[in-house]
Amino acid sequence: MPDYTALAERYIEIWNTTDADKRRALVERLFTPDATFTDPVGSVSGWAGIDEFVGGAQAQFAGLSFRLGGAVDGHHDLARFHWHLGPEGMEPLAIGFDVIVAEGDDRISSVYGFLDKVPA
Structure with missing residues (x-):
């Protein structure tokens, strides 16, 4: 059984890694080659698509960081968690829920x- 919290933490780490080469290496270690990412803003697949999507979000929200918004809940091969985006120690500017x-x-x-x- 996966360590759901560790997966979510590694996922959040990608969103906070601004060095493009390091971020791409993290994407390739965490995601399967044909992985998909779908949210209200877009839908992408594969390492390149996910990496470009994350890079675009980082450019849009430069200087802000992502963090887990609470405990990670999981069963079987699924996990869910909230994330917060904003300046450290301050009210989040954005809040999301990922599965x-x-x-x-x-x-x-x-x-x-x-x-x-x-x-x-």
């Missing part, structure tokens, strides 16, 4: 994201 599908104990094959709070 990940694990493949094996240490990889993600799909992410389904939902936005609960977005900046005006």
